[in-house]
Each structure stands twice: as structure tokens, then as C-alpha cells.
Amino acid sequence: MSQTTFGKGHHLHLIDGSGFIFRAYHALPPLTRKSDGLPVGAISGFCNMLFKMVEDQKGSDAPTHLAVVFDHKGKTFRSDIYPEYKAHRPPAPEDLAPQFPITRDATRAFNLACIEAEGFEADDIIATLADQARTAGARVTIVSSDKDLMQMVGGGVEMYDAMKNRRIGVEQVEEKFGVGPDRVIDVQSLAGDSVDNIPGAPGIGIKTAALLINEYGDLDTLLERAGEIKQPKRRETLIEKADQIRISRELVTLKLDTPIDLSFDDMAVNAPDPDVLLPFLAEMEFRTMSARIAAKLGVDAPAIAEPVSDTGPSGTATPAAQLPIDPEKYETVRDVDRLNAWVQKIYDRGYVAVDTETTGLNEMIVDLVGICLSVEPGEACYIPLIHKEGEGDLFGGSNLAPNQIPLDQALDILRPVLQDESILKIGQNMKYDAKIFKRNGIDIAPIDDTMLLSYALHGGLHNHGMDALAERYLDHKPISIKSILGTGKSAITFDLVPIDEATKYAAEDADITLRLWQMFKPQLHAAKVTKVYETLERPLIPVLAKMEMNGIKVDRDHLSRMSNSFAQSMAGLESEIHELAGRSFNVGSPKQLGEILFDELGLEGGKKGKTGAYSTGVDILEDLAAEGHDLPARVLDWRQMSKLKSTYTDALQTHINPDTGRVHTSYVISGASTGRLASTDPNLQNIPIRSEAGRKIREAFVAEEGNVLLALDYSQIELRILAHIAKIDNLKQAFLDGHDIHAMTASEMFHVPIEGMDPMIRRQAKAINFGVIYGISGFGLARNLRIPRKEAQAFIDTYFERFPGIRKYMDDTVAFAKEHGHVETLFGRKIHTAEINAKGPHAGFAKRAAINAPIQGTAADVIRRAMIQMPDAIKNFPAKMLLQVHDELLFEVPKDAVEETTETVRKVMENAASPVVKLDVPLTVDAGVGNNWAEAH
DNA sequence: TGTTTCACG
DNA sequence: GACGTACGTGAAACAC
The missing domain is CATH 1.20.1060.10 (Taq DNA Polymerase; Chain T, domain 4)
Known part of the structure; x- marks a missing residue:
């Protein structure tokens, strides 16, 4: 490609490199280089993003020119104008700082132009280049989500937010600032920015600023005519702080004359040189990425020393995701011989990824349509069983497509291996497949579940659906089920999908599942969540499957x-x-x-x-x-x-x-970040009880003839756990003595006797007790109790005085979260708190969530432990476990077995924490019996 | 598809 | 006195 003059017809991409690095650092789990422990998480994420940018942009919209722009270290000219500018910024995290220089190396290794300038910010360089390119008649895309750059949008310049996958044009800028790009500076000058420490006009935010600018046209006119403003406060602010506002304008205005020592020709896009890029990736020890990029470039991947670690039960597994995912290569198994060959492969390997395809999502209704298997990345098969084809008859039925193994015959061949104790079956959301198999007469075991592996490893960071995991960890977007089945009224069921097409989609899922498992399983140990996965996640699958099928x-x-x-x-x-x-x-x-x-x-x-x-x-x-x-x-x-x-x-x-x-509800094991279950289709965890009218609905939940419903629920479990975790002696003692905990709190706070206490006082104490669990705030308590905020704050102050351990717990928990990026339950469950170091309103949110998570999560762990023990504990009783509602378990029991069941279940629940955790407070369980759920409560 | 409201612990 | 706040969920209806 010969570049003569830069201008019309060219498309320049300007990438905010520093923004990329921070996003990569915060979005990804920490990663270190095996050989020497150098932190490389941000570099890895950065490289992935660069590669993705290059790959994604290969269409007609592709950049002809591209530069990655960085902030230069040290002060900028803005600090000379206003010494406070960005003065409150904490230094970069310790494990991020050493990665900065290497990201420049990475940029050059990808054969991309790399620009920074002393005394200037990346934004100034981007603005200068964008302005010059615009003048030359070229198109510009600024890849950044920094709102400061929005002043550059328009006239052929657009922004692109890579994380949100969203283009930002004039319209989006107007949405954000209430004015067009040309007046963004004016609005920012008035509104200021607490993050960057730009003062602006005190008391005026973006909304008000936009209002004023729109009314007066521009900032200079506004300041000139400030005396005309009707609101006295605003008028005075604008008159008094005019200088401060003008300084703010200088700070937010991006330089259009930043000195840059590269020409546009230097930024012309060229393919990376494998001889430069691959050695760099090898040096970083990015095994997966090297392989993927080498494949894309059509060369061999460089050899990188294997780390000494087990990759799976066989120890000989291919490293996950090394091969590209190619749906064309999957096999359709159409006869018994091929199926037997696959069974043999499974026995040879010792484990297999399994996925079922069905006619819908409701496991209790749908039919099994086909099964996919994979024993090695890139190698997977689909076994179609009841696919239909042709027009069908008058009754809506269709003819079975030819060349499929009959369902029963296929299941008979697969049953021994799926039930074989020595063969591990791996699935994504195995509970679903286990129920399908169960309805087809197969008890699949033993099992592993990539969704739950991810939940144990990354709980709180993101959801754990296969599409999300594949995109995030394999950098692959799976074929969407919608593209196969269609949407809305014209959607078809999977048995109507042509078998060739079905194979590509279905087998890919098994392939991806296997790759995820190979990646996640060895990580459990290092992340110290093996116990969590093995004792709180995996064993729950069969228990829940049984409960859900009970209905x-x-x-x-x-x-x-x-x-x-x-x-x-x-x-x-x-x-x-x-x-x-x-x-x-x-x-x-x-x-x-x-x-x-x-x-x-x-x-x-x-x-x-x-x-x-x-x-x-x-x-x-x-x-x-x-x-x-x-x-x-x-x-x-x-x-x-x-x-x-x-x-x-x-x-x-x-x-x-x-x-x-x-x-039959369905529980989502990985639905809530804290470890709680979520109930869907229908949600049976929010059946009314608080109101009289709603309570009647519970009467519709009944026991079978000759049976009763038995409900057992933990009493005040979260407050008990709080007393234990925060080590509040008087709270612990009250629970040991069996006192009314809210009355006791009120008594301690307001110095009133428990006997004959005003119910209002107790109610307030109760609200505070709950508030504490939620990360109390004066505002929240005030709203809840409908009292002035001052009073609420006074209550909280008194509470902290009387129970100083609570304050300490809250502070310690937030500090722990800030340091580690996660909090933990007493059982070691990790709940990641990605937002904890965020600025602005996000921060308070994240803090309260961090305070709440260990309490709510420990309670969730306790009842999980009880549920997991339950099938064995009641195996000699004719009782069935039906529902879980966070701190309650509901059983259906023949009338004559109620008493012994109650005592057995109660014992399991009350002792569920031990022996792993020895609580300083007893857990007590209340029981109720009745013909319906309302009575049982 | 996103927002609002409200049911539960 | 800038902003918006109790924690964790799922479902239904409305508005676009």
C-alpha cells in the first residue's frame, strides 16, 4: 500500500492506550509470568485488545492509519496552570506500574505507531491528530470512552467505546452533555470534574451547566451577562467564581498544537511481522495468545516452556484453546460404529465434555434431540437422535430424518460410560443435562461443571454463561442459538434444524466446554477455591436436580x-x-x-x-x-x-x-454473586407472605394426600453471622441467652428496659440491625424509618458507640476488598468487588455490597451445606425436599413421619457450619407444619 | 430492549 | 449541599 498524501478516503484510528491499560488491569484477574512472577495481566489484556482491534476492523470500515497514544509520565502543562489538577490521584497500583513500559513494547511488536509527548496527556495528542486529520479530509475514530475527548466529535470524527461496543457520535455527546460537541468545553468548565479535580462552578453540575449554556449561547456570553440570572445563588456563583471557571476552561480544553514527531505516513497500517511479534509474546509467556495469533498469521507458534502443573486428570491434555475453533471440522455421528468409536475415545481419555440439545428450555417438558461430545480441543461430535425433516403430516408431525441412530439404542450405548465412576463428565450448567439424562433413564456421574468452576473462580466479576465465558477466556464468539432457531413467532425447535447445521452449533458447545474446563480446573488450587468448588458447588448439582424434579x-x-x-x-x-x-x-x-x-x-x-x-x-x-x-x-x-x-x-x-x-422451579446456582441461589421459571423464592391478601396465595401450595408441608427456617441467621464475624460480644451473648435481639439492641442504645418496651423503639432498633447488614447509611435508614436524616445519623452514631466492633468490621472489610479485589465468606467463597476502587457514586455502592457479601454469603454457604447433607440424612424417611428460600427449606412429608423428619432436618441445619467453621453463636431453626405453605409458616 | 415497580429473604 | 445510596434476587407491564 503506497501512501502519498494523507487525507480524503483515509480512516485514522486513534487508540487511547492508557485507557486500555487501566481497563485491562481492572477488568481481568491478576496474572503473573510463570518464570519470574512479573505481573502481566494488564499487558495480556492490552495485547488481546490490540489484536481484537486489528482483527475486528478488517471490513470496509477498516482503518488505513492507526496510532496508539499514551500518557507521558510526570507533570503536564495543566499542573502549571492549576497545581491541584489531578492532585488527588493515587499512584498506580504496585503491580500495574511495571507493566506500563512493556505496553509500549507490545504496541511496537504489533507493528503499530506508538506516540507520547512529555508535558502532555494522551488526550492532547489525540485531539491534535484528530484535528489535523479532520482538516485533511480524513475520517477519524477515537477509540476511548473518556468524556474529555467528546469535544472533538463531529465533522468526520467519531468515538468508539470498545468495552461497551458503542459508537459515540454527535447525538451521543448531546445525550451526555446536553449540548453539541462544540459547547462541551463550556459545559465542562462550569460543571468541573471531581475525579480530575477541576473546580468548575460550585453547585453547578452538567444538567444546570447545559441549561445555562443553551440559554446564553456560550460561556463568554454567559459570564458577561451573569448578572441577568434570576436564581440568586447561581448568579453570585458565576460572578464570584468567574476566574475559577476560566481556569477550568483552560484545563478541559484539549491542545490542538501538541508537538508530535510522527507523520501520518508513519501511522499507515501494516500487518504485524511474525518475527517480531511472536518472540515478544513468547517472552511474555502468553501461550494461548501466541498460538492463536500464530494461527491467524499462518505461521508456527513459538515454543514456550511448559509450566510445571497438572492440566487435568490425565495430565496429558492439550492446553486449552490452542487450536482455532472451527465448526466445519466437527463430526456428525450417524451410525452405531462411529458411536462406539467415540465411546472408546472417551475411555481412552478418561473424561469427556458432554452437552445435550433439546426442543426447548424447560427441562421437565422438553425432548432430547441430540448429544454432543468432545474429548480434545477442536475435536467434537454431534449425535442427532430425533431430528425431523420434510413437510410433515396433517397433524403437525414430521418425518424423522434419515441416518440417525434410534434414541434408545444410542442411550444404551452411552449409558455405561455416562454412569461410569471412573469417567468424568464435563458440562456447562450440568444440572440441566443431568435432568435431561435422568428423564431418559441415565444417572450421569461423576460430573464437573465449567459454569460452577467459573463461579468459584470469578464470582462477582461477570456472569458465567457459556457465551460470556467463551468470549472472555477463549476470545471466541460462539454461534448464537438465535441464528439457528430464529426469533419470535417464526422460531423453530432444535429438532427441526438441518443436521449439518445443528452439528456445527452443538458440537462447538462441547468443544468450548472442554477448553474452558482445561483452563479453569487447574486454576482452582492457585485461587484457593478448590474447597468451595468441591464442597459448596459441585455437590449441589444432584441435590437441586432432585428437588426441582420433585416440584x-x-x-x-x-x-x-x-x-x-x-x-x-x-x-x-x-x-x-x-x-x-x-x-x-x-x-x-x-x-x-x-x-x-x-x-x-x-x-x-x-x-x-x-x-x-x-x-x-x-x-x-x-x-x-x-x-x-x-x-x-x-x-x-x-x-x-x-x-x-x-x-x-x-x-x-x-x-x-x-x-x-x-x-417445578429451576434454581440458578451461579445466579447471585454472594452464593445465594436464584429461582426462575417460576421464581418460587418470592411468593407473597407479608400482606394478608398475598398470604392467601401460599395456601395454594399444598401437600399430596396423606402428606403435610414442613417448613424449617434459620432464625436471624445473618445477624448471628454478623455477631460472629464482627466479634460483637454483647450481641453474641444475647443470642446465647436466647434473647429478643432487636429489643436488646434497643435497650443498649436507648437505655430502656426490655420489659414493657415501646414497640416503636424496637422497630427502630430492628431497622438498624438490618441496616448494618446492608452497609448502613444515614440516608437509607432515614428513608426506611421515615425520619429526618439527622436523626437517622444520630441513631447510627449511637449504634457504633455501643457496638464498636461493627464499625471495625465495616472498615476492615472495605480495606480488605480494596487490597485484594474480593471479600470472602467464612467458608472461603470469594466474592470479587471489581468496582471497589471506583470513584464517584459507584464507590458507595461497591462498599456496601462488600460489607454485605461476607454476611449474606456465609449464610448462603451454611444452607448449601445443609442441603448437600440432606439426601443422606433423610434417606430412611419418606420425606422429599421441595424448595429453598434463602434461609428456609420446605419438605413434603407423610403425616406420620413429621416428627422424626423435623428433628433430623433441624439437626442437620443447626450443625451445618461445623466442622469447617465453629460459630461462636448457635444457629437455631424454627419449624412449622401444615396442609399448605401458609399454615406451615 | 430498557425502565419501573414490587414480590421475597 | 454536587451526585445518589440501604444488600441480594426475578417477573410483569409499559414505553420506546
């Missing part, structure tokens, strides 16, 4: 009667509401309701929310109702009925399985 009986008629009654009440309320409003409208629309309440009826309690819509949540409506307004009170009643009807009485009926007559 719970639901009385359809009861629900149906309630639906009718709710419908009637709602109709009555609706006409009342319309009359009060003076016109008819959709009561279910928060937007319309807000307009009626605040615009048409003129009630107080204005706007909020980022969309600008009125907020009409319970809090607001209750306040209005308390002031004596009828309409909001009626709406609250209507809302409650609408919720109960749509979410429960109506929806639950549709979840009754026609074969079993019962409702």
Missing part, C-alpha cells in the same frame, strides 16, 4: 378463584380511580399516573429518575395517601392486586406441569 403441588382451582376475585376488585378500584382522576387512563402506566397526580391534580412531590418521568413508587404514593389523598391510596390497592394476579395467581397456573400436576 411442589399447586391447587389450580384455588389460584383460579383468587384470579377472578382480584379481577373483580380491580375493576371496581379502576372506576373509582378514574372518577377521582376526572378522566380514564391506564392505571398500570406509571407515566400516565404521574401526569395525572402531579400535572393535572397538582399534588406535591415532583420529578426524579433519569428519564425525567415522575416517580410513583410505593414510598411516594404512601406519603400522598398519608396526606389524605384518596387516589394514590386506591392506586396502591390496585397495584397490589394487579401484581398478585399477574405474577402469581395467573402466571403460576401456567407453570403447572401437565404430566406431574406440580410446579
